[in-house]
Structures are given as C-alpha cells and as structure tokens.
Amino acid sequence: MDPWEEVRASDERPGARGGGPAGRDPRDPERGPGRLSTPVAGVGGRVQDARMLLADVAATSSALGATRSRLAKRALLVDLLRRTPPADVPIVARYLAGELRQRRTGLGWRSLRTMPPPADEPSLQVADVDAAFARMAGLAGPGSGTARAAEAAALFGAATAPEQDFLGRLVSGEVRQGALDALLLDAVAEAAGVPPESVRRAAMLAGATEPVAQAALAATDPSAAREALAAFTLEVGRPVRPMLAQSAPDVAAALTTVADVEDGDLAVVDAKLDGIRVQVHRADDEVAVFTRSLDDITARVPEIVEQVRALPAHRLVLDGEALVVDGTGRPVPFQDTAARAASGDAEVAATQLLQPFFFDCLHLDGEDLLDRPLTERLAALDRLLVDRPGLGVARVVTADPETALEHARAVLAAGHEGVVVKAAGSSYEAGRRGAAWVKVKPRHTLDLVVLAVERGSGRRQGLLSNIHLGARDEHGGFVMLGKTFKGMTDEMLAWQTERFRELEMADDGWVVTVRPEQVVEIAFDGVQRSTRYPGGLALRFARVLRYRDDKSAAEADTITRVRELAAWAEG
C-alpha cells in the first residue's frame, strides 16, 4: 500500500484540528478561588527595597495547582509579579516558568523523605533559596554528598511547612517545569501594561523568559516597558526559539491549511528529515550550534562548525536538521543520529559525521530576515549554498496537490520521514506552532510521558521494562493511556532502567512510580475506547520508537489530541 494512502486511510481526518485558544472558559470569574489575600500594590507601587518571600511564591504555586482556568491562573501570576521587587523577578519567573533545571542541584527524591521540623514563621527569601540551589549545583567530588545534605537540611529547616512542601515539589519535579511559560508571558504583559505579543516576541528572540520578564517589569511605565522589549532583537550568537509545525493527516490537507491553493497561493513542500534540529550562528570565524531546546552543542559537532565556516558569508543564522547519513547518502536510523549527537567522544565523532541540512535562513550579512516571506529567505539560503546545494533540503514550490504528493513520495523513497508544507509568504514565527508550517508523516506517533515502570521478568529480570504512558491533560496533570514493553532494544532497556531509577518516587516492589519528566515517542495502530484507563481511551499496539530528550514533559502530546484521533477513527 502506498504509505501516503495509508495516512489517509488511518485515523486522522482533515479539518478537525485547531480551534480557538485552549482552555479559556468565559464563565470563569476574573479571579480564581486561590486568590492571594495580600493586596496588589500596582506596578508603580511595587516594594522596591524588600525582597520576595518564598512564602508568596509557594502560596501562588499551590493556588495555581488548585485553579483550573487559564484566566484565573493568569490573574494569580499577575498578582505575584506586581508584588515582586524587580531584582527578584528573574528568580520568580524561573521558578514558575520552568527554566530551573532541578536535576542540577543533585538533590534526589530520596533526600526529601526525611525533612527537618518546619520553621514557625516564614523568613526565607527567594534569593536565598536560589543561592542555596546554586551552591548545591556547584558541589562536586569527594565530600559533596555530605555538603549537599547539610545545605539541604539548612534550607528545609528554615522553611515553614507549606514552604517545605513547595520546595519538595520543586525538587521532585511536581511543580512542572515549562508548563506555565506561555501563561507567565501573558501575565508579564499584563503586569507591565504592554501588549502580550510584544512580550512573546521578545522572549522568542531572547530564547528565554527570565530576561524579558525582568526588562518589562523593571520599567517605570508601560511605554518604557515597550521600549525595553523592543530592544530584544535577533542577535547573532544568541539562539531564538525555533518555529514549530502543526500536523495534518495528508499532503492535500496540509496544502489547504497553509495556502489558498484554489487562488494559486504557493506552498513550499520540504523533505522532513528525521534528525536533530540545529540552529547555527556565525560571526566571522565564530560558529555556535544550538539544539531545539537551545542547548549549545558546538563543542560536540566540529564537522558542522567546519561546514558552516566554509560558507561564503560573514554573519549568518540558519535553521536546519542534522543527521548521520550512510555511504549512499541515506539517513541512518534516528537512534544512531541521536546517539552521535549526544556523544562528546572524539572517536565516535570522527567516524559518524553529522551532516547539516538547512531549510531556513534568519539572518545573512547584516540583514534580519525573520519578517520576510519564506520565499525571500529561501532565495537568500540558495545564494548562500550555491556551491554546496547538498546542504539544502529537497523542496518543491507549488499550488498543485498532485505535484506536492509526488514530491512527498520521492522524499519517502529517499528514506526521510515525511514532508513539511509551508506557506510561501509566511514570516518566521519564532517559538510558535502556527498554521504556516504543517508536517505530514505517514506513520502515527505520539510523544507521551512515562508515569511509572514495572519490573521485568524472565529475560528482563533485574531490568525496568513495561512503561506506563501518559498524555498531558488541560490542568497540568497526566492521563494514563496504556502500557508497553514493546520496541525496546537491549540498550534502551539498560538506559531506561538507570533513568527511571533516577526519577523514582516510589517503589511498591512491582511498579516504580517516577517523576513525570521523560518523554517517549510511541508508534501505535489506533486509539480505542477502553474502560481500563481513566481517560476512557487506550492505544492499540503501542510500541516505543525512541526516548526524546529534546522535549520536556510540558511539550508532550495532550489528551485532547488523543481524543481527536479517537473521534477521527470513529468517523
């Protein structure tokens, strides 16, 4: 069967995706039940000298957990931000928006089991807590375990019972990192009195929420805040959040999503390469390579650096995908590319070369191209790659569904995973999953979060094997959709056994409950109704394709998406 036909015959239907902003319930009151009792001082009246108490952040966090609507959550965040002294804004933003990588403190769940008695009065300031976490993260070598335990005891001992609870949830990952980012940006806008788009755009260009929150809220009035935000522009050397794609069930549906093809609007149909996203920046001989999550991997990928240095330009920012290809130019299995990208081992790096393929150009020799139409950006890319066309991505520009489909078939035959259909006139919307890029893959996959794992038996004795899979719900929690022990290689089993021991929260001797942080890409044959699992749905023949370290749990697929798949399957 033609794989593209298979897509159409499978469980997705065109047109059923999209809709308005998720989760906004007009019946919700402006302020939710968890509203803080402390009065709002207003932007001008923020207490400039005092520091923010951890108790305030902890109270907001627990109120957020109990509040269901986005509107009420945003109101709580605005409340908190307005009362936060400017110097503390970055820390508060980091704790609530998810740029705190808890794992780096070295504190495990086990160390939280024996808390010292709580303090009676709140006295901890967020800056003290942040400093304590930073000190713990900096500990290494002999004696560091004891020093870390002493730091933790001092920190937790100075915390009241609700603060201990918050710190515990922060360390254990229950205060979900990243989940609030979009909401926090809107709250920053409201607290600073500026349009939300200006905050979002600044955060995308800065590649981070923290500095943007600080700039907006340190300003004395809305017009100063607007000016401070406008100062965030594309900077060669500083990664921007990458533009993301929606999905469509087939090429024709993708085409009509991005372009008015009846009217002859053109679409760019790109090969979708299955590797790792790379954003490369170059200023003369300085080259930096960033991943989808904006980690700097320059030192691990000298072969990419070299190829970028050879391009005929002084300053550039390119977006692309890097993969290992075999002698015939076909991509190797994704796991091998991922293993190569993760490895800093010089021997591996020398034998398995990562080849970059560029599909967008955001800056070229002094000109920012983000706001230019895609066709102009691609013309710049083509000029740049004129002597190295192999560094580009196979594409056609068309309004004709047949031509697009033909290209998609050729791309698949060349060993790639699908196509990305893009509006020819669209700008680069950093950080957004807009309608301008639509991906089509013949194989169905979901990115789910591992909630628990069962001990293996027989051949898998001593290993952690059967994983419990969860989709995100609208309220920051997860809905279990089933379990699988299929598709795991021996290496994967060994890796996951170690990984899930790290994330362990409880072990009843059979099932190990883990912190919901690890994303796994699952292939499946369909979604069916089931009374067995809490969402009323289960995946048929779920199997593991790969673990994804480039996505956080906050970016995993939602139960709404799974419900859509079930509805499509039922017609």
Ligand SMILES: Nc1ncnc2c1ncn2[C@@H]1O[C@H](COP(=O)(O)OP(=O)(O)OP(=O)(O)O)[C@@H](O)[C@H]1O
């Ligand atoms: N030609 C291309 N244009 C844009 N993105 C591409 C292209 N080829 C490969 N990609 C990859 O596809 C991804 C776009 O899909 P999406 O935004 O949904 O991210 P994703 O969730 O990582 O996707 P997936 O899991 O399907 O790879 C990009 O992040 C990029 O890594």
